[in-house]
Amino acid sequence: MEPIISIRNLTKTYDSGLQALDNINLDIRRGEIFGLLGPNGAGKTTLISIICGIVRPGEGSVSVDGHDIVSDFRAARSKIGLVPQELSAATFESVWATVNFSRGLFGKPPDPGFLEKILRDLSLWGKRNERIMALSGGMKRRVLIAKALAHEPEILFLDEPTAGVDVELRHDMWEMVHGLRESGVTIILTTHYINEAEEMADRIGIINEGKIGVVEDKTVLMNKLGKKQLTLSLQHPLSKIPMELDDHPLELSADGNALVYTFDTQKKHTGIPELLRHLSQYGIDFKDIHSSQSSLEDIFVSLVREKA
Amino acid sequence: MNVYAVRAIYRFEMARAWRTLMQSIATPILSTSLYFVVFGAAIGSRMGEIDGISYASFIIPGLLMLSLLSESISNASFGIYFPKFSGTIYELLSAPVSPLEIVLGYVGAAASKSVILGLLILVTARLFVDYEIVHPVWMVGFLLLTAITFSLFGFIIGLWADDFQKLQIIPMMVIMPLTFLGGAFYSINMLPPFWQTVTLFNPVVYLISGFRWSFYGVADVNVIISVGMIIVFLLLCLMAVGWIFKTGYRLKS
Numbered sequence: 001m002e003p004i005i006s007i008r009n010l011t012k013t014y015d016s017g018l019q020a021l022d023n024i025n026l027d028i029r030r031g032e033i034f035g036l037l038g039p040n041g042a043g044k045t046t047l048i049s050i051i052c053g054i055v056r057p058g059e060g061s062v063s064v065d066g067h068d069i070v071s072d073f074r075a076a077r078s079k080i081g082l083v084p085q086e087l088s089a090a091t092f093e094s095v096w097a098t099v100n101f102s103r104g105l106f107g108k109p110p111d112p113g114f115l116e117k118i119l120r121d122l123s124l125w126g127k128r129n130e131r132i133m134a135l136s137g138g139m140k141r142r143v144l145i146a147k148a149l150a151h152e153p154e155i156l157f158l159d160e161p162t163a164g165v166d167v168e169l170r171h172d173m174w175e176m177v178h179g180l181r182e183s184g185v186t187i188i189l190t191t192h193y194i195n196e197a198e199e200m201a202d203r204i205g206i207i208n209e210g211k212i213g214v215v216e217d218k219t220v221l222m223n224k225l226g227k228k229q230l231t232l233s234l235q236h237p238l239s240k241i242p243m244e245l246d247d248h249p250l251e252l253s254a255d256g257n258a259l260v261y262t263f264d265t266q267k268k269h270t271g272i273p274e275l276l277r278h279l280s281q282y283g284i285d286f287k288d289i290h291s292s293q294s295s296l297e298d299i300f301v302s303l304v305r306e307k308a
Numbered sequence: 309m310n311v312y313a314v315r316a317i318y319r320f321e322m323a324r325a326w327r328t329l330m331q332s333i334a335t336p337i338l339s340t341s342l343y344f345v346v347f348g349a350a351i352g353s354r355m356g357e358i359d360g361i362s363y364a365s366f367i368i369p370g371l372l373m374l375s376l377l378s379e380s381i382s383n384a385s386f387g388i389y390f391p392k393f394s395g396t397i398y399e400l401l402s403a404p405v406s407p408l409e410i411v412l413g414y415v416g417a418a419a420s421k422s423v424i425l426g427l428l429i430l431v432t433a434r435l436f437v438d439y440e441i442v443h444p445v446w447m448v449g450f451l452l453l454t455a456i457t458f459s460l461f462g463f464i465i466g467l468w469a470d471d472f473q474k475l476q477i478i479p480m481m482v483i484m485p486l487t488f489l490g491g492a493f494y495s496i497n498m499l500p501p502f503w504q505t506v507t508l509f510n511p512v513v514y515l516i517s518g519f520r521w522s523f524y525g526v527a528d529v530n531v532i533i534s535v536g537m538i539i540v541f542l543l544l545c546l547m548a549v550g551w552i553f554k555t556g557y558r559l560k561s
Binding site: 014015052053054055056073074075076077078080082084086088089090091092093097100101102103104105106107108109147 | 310312313315316317319320323324327391394395396398399400401402403404405406556560561
């Protein structure tokens, strides 16, 4: 299937000399939720801003549903909705006026019924006549989402959408994003909350220092790069790991009460039976055992550190 | 042409004027009325006629032009500057709108507000002074052309300004003095020959002279030259806006 967004050899250097993007090649698939992760200053917002038309592109090309973002900007931009990172909204306007403005700006005829549905879905209908300045931060965030959806975009960019919002609203937004995906909207999400990407994204792209490092299906990424740990709570604390166990990748907890064994889920042999046999052989008894898998956050941190 | 976008911007800007009715309409009408009272009725009654026109009537076109210029500039400059200041400009830049459509929306609204204000001032002036309009079509033409041109100029100032002080500098430090020295309160024929020549370098002279001609049929400079000067300034402003959008100057990094 044709990608809905195709980025080829995109480079961006600001007038200050800062190179924000370095030869980015990326395809976003139609209908997916794509999580773009990266540390602060990695180039996430620059990349989004170029696709949306806010920042001038450098070398390379970007097409949106087959339309070049420069030569065919009108067709490309009409397909995109953007929820920016900052809470930027016309503070003196009412909620109703501002969503109507957004719909018109993107070339759509008035449709009060559609806008009512969006506001109801976002629990904003009761606030439609209130000025934006009178709303809480969470409500303002919802208004920005309503504005981005007002022209029925096929692609929605969510740049840190849940920054500074409470847990309840965050979960509401996750639900809303899943609902939009089901209706066929492609979603590109940047977030600092890695668990958010873990919860929502189908694919993950990791960007660091202006370069795309990894682009992978989330589950594949987690299986490929994820590590599992087996923690054994000991009957009697150890002062150090016995030399006989040196062949096993073991760590002793600070208080000496637990041994942590790290293994690769992709390998055919995990080494656990041998470890347990050796523990028994050397008289190391344990009272409890549990396993855990590394989260996307662990994977992200290790990948970013690896690149640094 | 994204007509819905032009309409959305236009209505948004007009709504701002109605929201700030006191500042947008009432304040300029009050201050212009004070000019009529002080310069027209109080001082004007002790002054002789100029070119056969009573002083109170003579200053009406100049005063109207003074309000028209300052309101056109401030409406248009604030209209585009505030989204830059508040960060909402992202929506305009990411929308499928061309520079022409943006200009039509913002400048169209600013010019509309100025024309409405100009007509209201004209009606208010009738309460204080008698005047006639010899060439009403030309008067409306001058009104529209000046409102559009200076709204465009204000739009450029709004794009250029990166703080509130810069937003005020050009209207207060350039436009206001040029208008006061542009024959709003006197005929340039009353100046010594040297200063008459110097005054011809002031573009506002041509606006006021042409506008006054549409009222009373008398002008300091040829009316065709006046129209030509406004059109030249309009074209310069259009070129500047075109360059700003093409390069993204102060809009896109």
